[in-house]
Each structure stands twice: as structure tokens, then as C-alpha cells.
Amino acid sequence: MKRGRVNIAAKCQSFSPTQSRAKRQRTGQGVSASQSHVPDWGSLPHHIVLHIFQYLSLVDRARASSVCRCWNDVFHIPELWRRFEFELNQPATSYLRSTHPDLIQQIIKRHAQHLQYVSFKVDSCTESAEAACNILSQLVNCTIKTLGLISTARPSFMNVSQSHFVSALTVVFVNSKSLSSIKIDDTPVDDPSLKVLVANNSDTLKLLKMSSCPHVSPAGILCVADQCHGLRELALNYHLLSDELLLALSSEKHVHLEHLRIDVVSENPGQTQFHSIKKSSWDALIRHSPQVNIVMYFFLYEEEFEPFFCDETPVTHLYFGRAVSKDMLGRIGLNCPRLVELVVCANGLEPLDEELIRIAERCKSLTAIGLGECEVTCSGFMEFVKMCGGRLSQLSIMEEVLIPDNSYSMEQIHSEVSKHLGRIWFPDMMPTW
Template sequence: MVLCYVYVNVPFNFRMKRMKRIDENSNDSTSVNPPEPFKRIRPEDSEGPHAHCVSDDYPVCDWARLPQELLLHIFQYLPLLDRAYASQVCRGWNQAFHMPELWRCFEFELNQPASSYLKATHPDLIKQIIKRHSNHLQYVSFKVDSSTESAEAACDILSQLVNCSLKTLGLISTARPSFMEVPKSHFISALTVVFVNSKSLSSLKIDDTPVDDPSLKVLVANNSDTLKLLKMSSCPHVSPAGILCVADQCHGLRELALNYHLLSDELLLALSSEKHVHLEHLRIDVVSENPGQHFHTIKKSSWDAMVRHSPKFNLVMYFFLYEEEFSPFFNEEIPVTHLYFGRSVSKEVLGRVGLHCPRLVELVVCANGLRPLDEELIRIAKHCTQLSAIGLGECEVSCSAFVEFVKMCGRRLSQLSIMEEVLIPDHKYSLDEIHWEVSKHLGRVWFPDMMPTW
């Protein structure tokens, strides 16, 4: 009777005490061998007239005979290691473990244990996936730490996916861009294997990698009819000509993420041509690598062509510049919808934003300095009539100006994230009073954000 009771709880207690001992006392913490107690209670090992019952009055469901559809649903919620343990319980569960549907979406975590917080995918499991399930993989990402060894391991796995037909591929560096440390030829060779064999690739994220123009040509040659999303910021080996090649041939492209140095008038005009499906998102990283870096200017006529072709597209721009580098920006009207300033931005630049960004929907200012942004905020409320979200960090705004800003924007402000330190009490409002006044104009209860004290 006791053994049967434990067996009922197998699916919910895979790790139990023995797994804890494994993690603490051996190097086999990611072994796929099941804990010993579970081996003794498989259905085929049970004996006696009540082998599948806790008592005569309360029969127990035979977990080994659950429909595979239900097992598949349960397995999808289990962490990878628990899946491996569960596959050892009985033959039926092992068959469920290898169902193709379970391997369509997979994330390889690759790290050096001594220097990373990531819990790496066990090498034996990687071999098994490549051997038995490479042709089942469809939505795949590689998450690597800051070590070159992890990035090289990801390239080795990519090189073996000769039977795959991926729909989504993401290469993610969790710390510094370790893919940039891999020899370019090794990376390109591995990526080419995927580009050639995957004929239905629709989403590709290859930020901070040594991808180059020739490899992009291979990509579009094999996936031009299916590619819808391409994210490739900080790819120094790609030229504007490489992006033009993508824009000219991938007519179904819906979302494109680039570094600003790859953005050009020619690219915007290519994306605005009649043969292109309307772009939904254009994400641009404007990042300064060296103080005083020069940035080119995009013509207003190019932006206008883009808006005429795709009137509802979102232009998302992330600025990480030094103050003196903003001179080429916001001097003419620009159709930006989402604007993020990651470094300090001057009052003058924010004033230009208020004048020249009529499509602005979201604004985030991480830092400004010690000069209040009262006039700039009022100007933004007046001219940016679609603004519905704003966040202010290390800035200063008088309480009266902030209330006036909220009053002008009204209830369309669905997101209002303002640090308490931003608001400066004045003759009209104190910090204790302002949340009531702001809540009245928003139509909901609002409080400023507070810095955690722990």
C-alpha cells in the first residue's frame, strides 16, 4: 500500500531528497538517471491484488496509461531536467518525452559553470536532441554567458542542425557579446548551415554577432518569402548594402531592428517602395561607442515616404548618446512613436522633441540634470497629441507643471511612471497633495514611484 501511495505522487515530486543530494555531493547534478525510489514503483514491477489502489474503496488512476495528449500537455510545463527524470518512470512516459511536439520549441543554455549563473543544458541531452529531434526543432534560441567557450559551443550545435527547418532563431548573449569573440569564419559557417537548410525562417535575432553581407545574401536566397522579423543591432560586419539586399528581396518583412549607422535614406526609400508589405515596426539603436562620434542625418523626405507607405508603422528609437552628439537629431519632423533616452539628455533636445515628434506615443527619460523640465513637458503635452505613456527618472519637474501636463494629456495617459524624487514641491502643490490632483485628471488612483529602501 505504501509503495502505491508514493507512485501516485511521482509526477509532482521528481526531484525530492535524492536530487538534492545529487546536486550537493556529486558532479552528476544534471544526470538524466531517475532517483532510485522511483525505479522500484513502476507499474510493471507492482505486484498483488491492490497494486494500483491506495485502498479497496479509492482506486488510483494508472499514470502509465494516461493519453499521450495529456502527457504532452503536462510535460510542456516541466523544467527540462524534470522532463528527463519523468521519462525514466515508465515506457509510456519515455515515449511522451520523445514526441516531436515537445521539441518544437527549445532553448539551449550554454555556460561555463564556474563563472555563470545560467543552468547549462546537459551535454548528453544536447547530443540526444541533435540525434533524435533536430528535424523537429522549429523555435530555437541559444542563450550564452560572457565566455567565448559558450558561444563556440552554440556554433558547434548550429553546425549540426543539417536536418532542421527552423521558423525562429535567436542568439542571445546574457552579458557581454561573446559571439563577437568567436572566429568570424566559424560563426558564419555555422549560421549558413541553418540559413540553407531552413526554408521557412520567419524570425531571426542575431544582435551583437559577426554576421556579414554574404551571409545575409544566403539568408534572403533561402528565406525571402518567409522572413518577417529581423533583429541585428550592433553587427559591425554588415554594411547598408547588406540591409538593402534584405529590404529588396524580403517583401514580407514586418519588423526590422538595426543600429543607426545602418539606417540610410536609400534603405527607407527601399522599404517605402510599392513591392514591400507595410512595415509594422522599425527599431533603431542610436549608440555612441566613443565620445564625440559623428552621426549622419536622415532627410525628412525619406521619413515622409516611409509614413506614406506605412502610415501605421511604429518607429522605436533608443538613444545612448553624450550630450554634444545630439546635434543631428530632432531638427526636423521625425515620425518616432516610442522614444527612450538611456543617458542624460538636455533641455534643448527635449524641447526639439516637443516640436518635431507629433506621432510620439511613449517617452522615457532616464536622466536630465538639475534644471526643471517644466516648459519642455508642457510643450510635449501640447504638440504630441498621441502621447499615452511617459517615464521620468533622474529629472526635475515642478509639481504645478506636472499637474498641468497631466491635465493637458488627460485620461489617454495609460502609463505614468514618475519617481517621487523627480517632483519638486512649489507654492501650489506639496508631495502629499499632488497624487490627489493627478488622480483626478487621470480618472484612476495614482501615486509616484518610490525608490526601494532595502
């Protein structure tokens, strides 16, 4: 497809009317009947050329802009510059191409005020993150609505001087005044910069994703929830979650929250103390936002799960990236009635029949489940599938998870599960390469 786009630009350039006429005059060629029907690409209406440009990659669009003056004018129409992704990579460490420095300067000079949906994609090098900060600090005449800072490998923004990063980000927070979506995961954003964000964009902010931002405190995120009453989606680390935050999101002034993502992460076992959230705080959130999706990603060690799911918790999506105990899965069956999706990376060598059956009994909204390094007897698994039936839209079970018994063999499992799901189903196979 990309090759085709380049060819289109090249052909259009070859059909440029001034170039074609000049060439015929030099060679003494006349205009035949067939040549008289060659399209005059340079005289296409602006709106048609603009529509074509919207489907071209940035490189092809730049090449096409050199066809004629008309196309160059279209190249600079503000509508084409509302959405832009700056790619910043170091040649020594990345095979991806960076946005050309000349184009970056052209954008800053001519199109900064047109940018509305902007993202910065950087590799693992600190130099790339610093370059992103340098660009951000120059966007003083912007009206950005969406801002995303993305590290494609290691979070390189964390290696930038905090003062440099916060200063650059504050430029956008102060000058945009219409920010609705911000994704700044794995960055050194801090409480004072969030206060600047709130002071200038409290009426427009709808989405804030800021997981793994160690310089933000619970007070900082509470300030956002207290003032940004239009906030619909929020992603943060568990240490920022508090009863006060949930109550702020449940106030009468606040719109209905649609999506709350919580990352529960521990790097060193025993080093992090996890607090509990009151059932009354969860209840307040659900009364205010009954349709909210509450997504929790767990990367804990088994001994660190004690504070979780001791009382009813309105979580809808649960993902366990490390081993989780039978006791914990039993608690989920008892205290997570709103559960929609469950993914367990590992458990151990104890069959989970009772836990799965309890989840099927009590989690009436469950539609998706995935099991990795776990064990379930074929009979227990079949009982689980029978209880859930056709509402299981996603059922991902590794073949190694299932333990044949006197009731079912591996050959029987395939047909029996397919019958209850109402579609063809096979267990997942471990790749052999």
C-alpha cells in the same frame, strides 16, 4: 511548482504496473480492494501523456520518460521537440545549469529535423558561445522557423572567431529555408551571410533583430529590405539606417512594416559622426505603413544630438539613456507629433516646464512618460497632467524631480494628479537601501 513536478514523475514511476506487480510477488502481498483501483499509469493514452509532458520541465520530462516504454515513446514524439532552448554555461562562472551534453547529442541525432523554435542562451564565456556554434553547425537537417542567439551577460558571441560563427550560422540559413524570425543581436554576422539568408529565406522572413552587429554595412541590410518583402519587424543600429533603406521598406511590393527599432549609440564622445535622414524618406514610410511603431533608444552625449529631430520625425517611442538637453526636448515637442512614449533618464538642473507643456500640446498620442534625474516645478507638472488628462496610462516621475512652488506643495500634488488621471497616483520613491 518544480518540486511538485518532480514528485509527479516519481509517483508515476512508483505506480509503474510491472514494477508494482513484481514487488508484490516478492513480498507475497495480495492485491487488496483499494490497491485494485491504483491507476495503471503505463496504459494512459498517448495524447494524454503528451499533454502532461508539455507542462513538465525538461528535467522532469526526462525522468518521467524512464517510467515505462510507453512514456519513453511519448518522450520522443516530434511535437515535444519543436521548441527548444539550449542553455550553455561554464560552471566556473555561472550558477545556471547547462543543457546536458548527452541530451544535446540525442537531439542532434533524433530530433534535429523536428526543431522549429530554437534559441541559444549563453553566459559571458567564449567557450559557451563556441559550443553554441558547434551545435548550430550540426543542424543540417533542420526546418527552423525561429532562431535566437542570446547572451545573458557580456556579448560572448563577439569573442568567437568570425569565420567560425558565420560558417555555423550559414548552415542554418541554407538548410532551414523557412526562417521567419531571427534574433542575432551582438554577433559577428556579416553581409555575405545576410545574402545567404536572403537567398534561402526571402519569402518567409518576417522579423530580424540585429542591433550591435558591427560587421554589417548599410548595403547588407538594404539587401534584406530589397528582397524580403514580408519583413514586418526590424531592429538595427542607427548607422545602418539610410534613406535608401526606408524607401525599400516603403515599396509597393513590401508589406506594411509594423515595428522599427533603432539604437543610437555612442561609446566615445566625438568619435562617431551621425548622419541625417530626409523628411521625405520618413514621409514615404508613413504613407506606406501608417501604423508602424518607430522606437528609438538614445545613448549619446549631449553634443552629439545635433542631427536629430531638426525636421518632423515620425518616432512613436523615445528612450534617452543618458542626459539630454532642454533644446533637444524642445525639438521633440515641435517635431515628433506621433510620440506615444517618452522616457528621459536625466536632464540636469534646468526646469523642463516649457518643454513638457509643448510636448503635451503637440503630441496628442502621448500615453506614457517617465522622468529620472530632471527638474519640473509642481505648477508646470500639473499643467502638463491637466493637458494630457486620463490618456496618460503610465506616469512615472521620481519624487526628487518635482520642485514645490507657491501654487502646489508635495502633499497637494498626489491628490490633484490622481483627480486628473482618474486613478490613484503617487510619485516614485528612491529606495533607501
